[in-house]
Amino acid sequence: MRRSLTALLAAACLAVTSLGTAALAQDKYPSKPVKIIVPYAPGGATDIVARLVGEHMRQDLGQSFVVENKPGAFGIIAIEEMARAKPDGYTVMIGNVSTNAITPVLFPQKFKIAYDKDVVPVTRLVDIPEFMVATTKDFPPKTVKELIDHAKKNPGKVRYGSVGVGSYPHYDAALFAKRAGDLDMVAIHNKAGASGVINDLVSGDSQFAFLNVASTAAMIKAGNLRPLALVNHARLPDYPDVATMQELGYPGVGTIAWQGLFAPAGTPPEVLQILFDAAGKAMQAPAVQEAFKKQNFNIVPSKSLAEAKTWLADEMATWKKITSEVKIELSE
DSSP states (O other): OHHHHHHHHHHHHHHHHHHHHHHHHHHSSOSSOEEEEESSOTTSHHHHHHHHHHHHHHHHHSSOEEEEEOOOGGGHHHHHHHHHSOSSSSEEEEEEHIIIIIHHHHOGGGOSSOHHHHEEEEEEEEEEOEEEEEEOSSOOOOSHHHHHHHHHHSTTTEEEEESSTTOHHHHHHHHHHHHTTOOOEEEEEOTTOHHHHHHHHHHTSSOEEEEEHHHHHHHHHHTSEEEEEEESSSOOTTOTTOOBTTTTTOTTOSOOEEEEEEEETTOOHHHHHHHHHHHHHHHHSHHHHHHHHHTTOEEOOOSSHHHHHHHHHHHHHHHHHHHHHSOOOOOO
16 A cells, blocks of 8 residues: 555656646747847848848857848837737837938837836847948038038038938938038938939939948949048948048948847746847857948947946937927928
């Protein structure tokens, strides 16, 4: 009888242990596909970064990272869907400076969430250098100084391109105009994005603009656009003769557009750490580094989850200063 009772107890303990082990295995993150929300249509820089990094996170963690494109409303649609998702690490977002720093500053009233409380940055991923480029069609300035002199001699006649009212290229040009002596220049907006602004420059409808290096490289090579200055941490090896804005005396003018990984607030710290580590490994993969190098993207992952929070807070503070210095009438 005693032997039978001992055997039953041993069997029960074994069953409990097995159930506990199974539960732990089931709970190990990630145990199912992870959704990456992207606030733009397929094909743009943010989408490319999401797919490239997501594929290498899949290889590291053994689960698919599936990109879902949710464009619209300055990124608010994507941000709110991510923020309202269950905070378990299975819904994340890759956003950028426009959606995750500028939009919350410019349009806080449009959010139905509390952005500062409901969204947490996991890590910065890359940032993207930007050129101040000028058209070569009937536009004589070949340097920033010549552009300033030309604008002073022709008030209200120099036209700069942007991808829309309140976009960072709009603020970049407007801030430049203010810092260069309150230059009187005209904004030409093209909602077709960078390609639309480039078409305006090539045709001469616009005369200069701030655009990312990757989108302008082909037209610079063809001689249709002229790089006047670079917005970056340092000069680029491919363009050694193009000085940075800080070298020219305009630090803080122009945007080095970044991409970052975000999650819903309340996501367990251990899950955030797994995502942080996997994203960091992805950024070290040779294929990822080569792909970003070809586009002149800077690989700049955060050093820790805590640093990611500080970085985002600093970015938003920067944009609060810019939007208070440069007053742009925004279309709601």
